[in-house]
Amino acid sequence: MTTREAIFPAKRHALYEAHRYSAAIRSGDLLFVSGQVGSREDGTPEPDFRRQVERAYDNLRAVLAAGGCSLDDVIDVTTFHTDPEAQIEDIMAVRDAVLAGRPYPNWTAVGVNWLAGFDFEIKVIARIPQAV
Numbered sequence: 001m002t003t004r005e006a007i008f009p010a011k012r013h014a015l016y017e018a019h020r021y022s023a024a025i026r027s028g029d030l031l032f033v034s035g036q037v038g039s040r041e042d043g044t045p046e047p048d049f050r051r052q053v054e055r056a057y058d059n060l061r062a063v064l065a066a067g068g069c070s071l072d073d074v075i076d077v078t079t080f081h082t083d084p085e086a087q088i089e090d091i092m093a094v095r096d097a098v099l100a101g102r103p104y105p106n107w108t109a110v111g112v113n114w115l116a117g118f119d120f121e122i123k124v125i126a127r128i129p130q131a132v
Helices: 014-019 049-066 084-098
Strands: 005-007 024-027 030-037 074-081 106-111 120-127
Touching (some): 030 049, 049 084, 049 120, 074 084
Parallel strands (some): 074 106
Antiparallel strands (some): 005 024, 024 030, 030 120, 074 120
16 A cells, blocks of 8 residues: 655645645655645735736745655646636746746646635646655
């Protein structure tokens, strides 16, 4: 049986406790990161959409780092958007600024009508690098 290890960033914010989930689960050499939103330190949504996307990536980086990974280790991405057509330009601009380039990870974008007060969420699967 594969063991699961819960991973949390150093500054665990209120959302994880309030909604009862782990920031990520390490299983073997994979890190499954829960959806990260553009929350402020107190867990409230960032009101500016583009900044909300940037904060979601910042929160994602913190979880990846806690699990021994970086954005370079991401192999699969799922994003959730409350208004994809209106938001895609900002989403792509932020994504292009933070993802290193080719080969790009897999990406599935999903339009939704509710994200608990947020407008963007990103979840990923990363391969944990082998220690040298």
